[in-house]
Amino acid sequence: MDIKKYVIEKCRLAKNASRKLSYTGTLAKNKALLNMGKALLKNSDYIIDENKKDVKNARNKGISESLIDRLMLDDKRIENMANTLNDTAALPDPVGEVTKMWKRPNGIRIGKMRVPLGTIGIIYEARPNVTVDAAALCIKSGNAVILKGGSEAINSNIAIYNVISKACEESGIEKGAIQFIDITDRESVEVMMKLNEYIDVLIPRGGAGLIKNVVKNSTVPVIETGLGNCHVYVDSDADFEMAENIVINAKTQRPGVCNAMETLLVHKDIADKFLPHMCQRLKALNVEIRGCDITRKIVEDILPATDDDWATEFLDLILAIKVVPSIDDAIEHIYKYGTKHSEVIVTNNYFNSEKFLKEVDAAAVYVNASSRFTDGGQFGFGGEIGISTQKLHARGPMGLNELTTSKYIIYGDGQIRE
């Protein structure tokens, strides 16, 4: 098989479908989403059977049980996917919204209208639910989507794709609006990265290696997602109980995700009072602590933190702790080692809270709340296609609005430029 030709043809079909899809009405899109949900439930046996092949292959490869758990589908999980489709249907349609409109002195009226981006390529790994999440958000926002899933979930993904794309098309959505690259060869990603003609934006979702490869090599515009070396800074004026709860939540509630905390910064004036009980609670939750010299003088049995630790996104039950002389040093540390994802200050000092909000440059800057809220659902966007860690186009959780661009619509009555 000529992989290049095959991938180009899939992308061409998506681009083609994107044209009519871009101005397909809300009711038609919602109907399709609901039918896709029904089709998933109706075909759950087929999907689960295909999923079993992936699980078996994963076991044969000796993949860890925690990864296999992420891969595995059952009736409950398929119901959740159907719910995602129903929930997306219930969200407001961003397309056609005129976010502002104004009149110029010469009488022309200019409106800024949200329109779809066109064709969105999603390159992802592992979890089969991304297939549904991405398709739902793209269709709702009027975009055609090209899905390129990982090899571990290939049978599950193909089954899900077969079911939802058929239901989508039978509901009257332009044929070809959802495409799935059903080959796992890496060459297909190489081809997608150069297809500026057919793909408007690429969103890689997965490990750091995948994301770096796409950012470095794609000529198609990319939205970078994922990397998060997040900090919590406990100021001298912090409420200790609040600080402890936020630290525990940010570190342990789900350590493997990008909005989890990786380094705790503590003001020197409170370190000897705050750290002992804090570390006791962390250790009770099996968190490995790597501390600076001062931390290690205050609390026993803590490994030394290296410069590498400050720069590492552990994505695990590991926490680096550093005692800092001032809020300025905390901000400096975050500037030096942070990835501009989510940063937290815990304080009761008004001036410091405002200083932190102003001077820390990140997608989300928090006062007195856990970094774990950086998420489309938690922000109230209904769903998310990923969390952008770049500055261009979208920053932070990306919902339906972030899958649109704008078109200026101008109403005149014969105006010409003098």
Added chain:
Amino acid sequence: MDIKKYVIEKCRLAKNASRKLSYTGTLAKNKALLNMGKALLKNSDYIIDENKKDVKNARNKGISESLIDRLMLDDKRIENMANTLNDTAALPDPVGEVTKMWKRPNGIRIGKMRVPLGTIGIIYEARPNVTVDAAALCIKSGNAVILKGGSEAINSNIAIYNVISKACEESGIEKGAIQFIDITDRESVEVMMKLNEYIDVLIPRGGAGLIKNVVKNSTVPVIETGLGNCHVYVDSDADFEMAENIVINAKTQRPGVCNAMETLLVHKDIADKFLPHMCQRLKALNVEIRGCDITRKIVEDILPATDDDWATEFLDLILAIKVVPSIDDAIEHIYKYGTKHSEVIVTNNYFNSEKFLKEVDAAAVYVNASSRFTDGGQFGFGGEIGISTQKLHARGPMGLNELTTSKYIIYGDGQIRE
């Protein structure tokens, strides 16, 4: 000289300055802009002397007088540059604006705040006024700027840069906020295109060759500007006089710019009544017409249009004309040959006006007005850094708002994620 080291150092200095500049107050930025304007007026003799070197070099190279006119500076033009700085100071500061703020059920308040992009690289050709325009917009929007001007204006640009950067720094803006790459070697552009560490976005302004090179080779995010193969479609229901005036304005008011019209599409039902007088007026203004077969049957002495003509941005007093059977064919032609810049329908038919607005995908879609309004000043943005022809981040004229990204600021009182 090690060009690579030199360019990297300039960009590093800009990145460094961008940090404090990002939260420098509006009054301080305005003061700097006004002082930069005063400094230009005070040093106009120096700038004009340096400009004379560029003009002399251009004459020696046999560059056309129209290009030399664009290069030449006099007191009046320096006054205009100073006015640009004063006008930019008077514009509202986009930085810190919270465009929306909402509360979640758990009580956290989330605000979406405009913040600077960071460091913006501008690669441009010819006109020395871009040096001032770009610096003014970047400083006002809290961004550091790295200017890379063309070789034709190198002496003028260095002089302008010396004057404004000194005035900027003396006004208290972080040292290094304006950088100028004062070597004309192409290698410096190559270096900038790979400096993701120090440059947040690159904006190439100039000819198609420059823009293509940057879009194709830059790993730094790029905003593509400039290409405009724009159409005016005269519908069967159009007011002829309005249509003629719009066509004349869109084609001849300034033919060398991206929002000028390149192809006129005319509905077949009115072609024989509309085209003769239309072409008479165009010819009287020295417009060369290249027509389709039907056009050439209606109007005498018209060259045949080739497929290439439909796809060409003439940027000159040349117009292609095609008679189309329906509005759908007009939209189809625009889809096939257009560059999604500015598209116009002239009609008095409500249904067709809405259809055109909905189905034509472009940065700006007009009903009954000239395409020449696609411009930051004409849109009321006060100034523009370019016209984006891509979909990501910004589309159409880019003013101060488009030089910002967002930061979510979150106010909590101890919230953690369940």
